[in-house]
Amino acid sequence: SLSERREGRDMDFSGKVAVVTGGANGIGRAVALGFARRGAKVVVVDRDAEAGAAVAAEIGKGSAIFRAADVTRSADVQAYVQAALDAFGAIDCFHNNAGIEGRVAPTAEYDEATFDAVMGVNVKGVFLGLRHVLPAMIRQGRGAVVNTASIAGLVGTAGMPAYVASKHAVIGLTKVAAGEVGPLGIRVNAVCPGPIATRMVQDIARQVSPNNPESVEERYTASIPLRRYGTPEEVANVVLFLCSDLASDITGAQYVVDGGRTAA
Numbered sequence: 552s553l554s555e556r557r558e559g560r561d562m563d564f565s566g567k568v569a570v571v572t573g574g575a576n577g578i579g580r581a582v583a584l585g586f587a588r589r590g591a592k593v594v595v596v597d598r599d600a601e602a603g604a605a606v607a608a609e610i611g612k613g614s615a616i617f618r619a620a621d622v623t624r625s626a627d628v629q630a631y632v633q634a635a636l637d638a639f640g641a642i643d644c645f646h647n648n649a650g651i652e653g654r655v656a657p658t659a660e661y662d663e664a665t666f667d668a669v670m671g672v673n674v675k676g677v678f679l680g681l682r683h684v685l686p687a688m689i690r691q692g693r694g695a696v697v698n699t700a701s702i703a704g705l706v707g708t709a710g711m712p713a714y715v716a717s718k719h720a721v722i723g724l725t726k727v728a729a730g731e732v733g734p735l736g737i738r739v740n741a742v743c744p745g746p747i748a749t750r751m752v753q754d755i756a757r758q759v760s761p762n763n764p765e766s767v768e769e770r771y772t773a774s775i776p777l778r779r780y781g782t783p784e785e786v787a788n789v790v791l792f793l794c795s796d797l798a799s800d801i802t803g804a805q806y807v808v809d810g811g812r813t814a815a
């Protein structure tokens with residue numbers, strides 16, 4: 552039908568270049584594959600070289616490259632930005648997504664080294680991505696960024712002080728950048744997933760209940776109106792939408808993908 556054809560064009564990323572950090576696994580992997588399926592050239596960035604190279608290989612030579620990088624290191628970030636420009640000539644879409652969960656422990660017991668590590672990846676890593684990708688988008692006069700925050704960027708969760716603080720900070724960085732680069736034709740939004748079926752929620756469940764992680768999933772899903780974890784692809788759908796022309800009036804926003812968890 553006409554409307555189906557129009558929809559196809561709206562979410563078509565042919566001729567566009569997308570950079571995805573944390574693109575080796577989970578949500579970032581689903582976003583990288585989603586961009587590729589809709590025609591984009593993709594730069595997969597991750598510190599997990601084996602899985603990252605596998606995602607680029609799955610997309611195919613000529614359509615994707617993998618760059619090993621630790622997003623907390625400025626030199627690594629500059630190198631992946633340069634690699635994207637050298638390989639494909641622009642950065643149209645940037646999914647600033649790499650993140651870690653840290654330990655589950657109350658604030659009164661939380662260890663300082665883990666706090667620093669979580670803030671390092673989730674806040675400094677997201678800042679450095681903006682710091683080095685935005686200049687390229689400003690030169691182009693176009694671009695769309697989606698930072699991965701979390702519902703932990705909107706509400707607190709006992710036992711996750713560093714993660715919750717880091718994700719609130721991601722929303723702050725999103726709002727500041729949106730105000731700065733909106734007048735230049737660049738949009739910056741945040742996606743806030745609830746529990747999504749990836750390694751990360753499995754690790755959190757194991758930390759909460761080493762002997763019975765399944766009980767944690769049962770308890771979590773009982774608190775979600777849709778009664779299940781989301782999938783990486785369901786988060787990817789929203790990230791792709793926010794990067795597409797369908798979202799042309801949306802910037803500085805937070806999109807919740809949580810099966811209703813924070814609403815009810």
Ligand code: NAD
Pocket residue numbers: 572573574575576577578579596597598599620621622623648649650651652672676699700701702743744745746747748749750751752
């Ligand atoms: P994941 O662990 O499957 O994927 C995270 C990826 O980031 C991995 O490939 C990992 O190697 C990479 N990474 C971590 N630290 C890095 C670093 N310093 N440099 C480069 N790469 C690094 O987990 P996921 O669930 O796909 O998480 C993706 C994002 O989604 C994270 O920001 C996470 O906080 C967020 N998130 C996840 C959930 C969930 O329930 N899974 C919910 C809300 C938000």
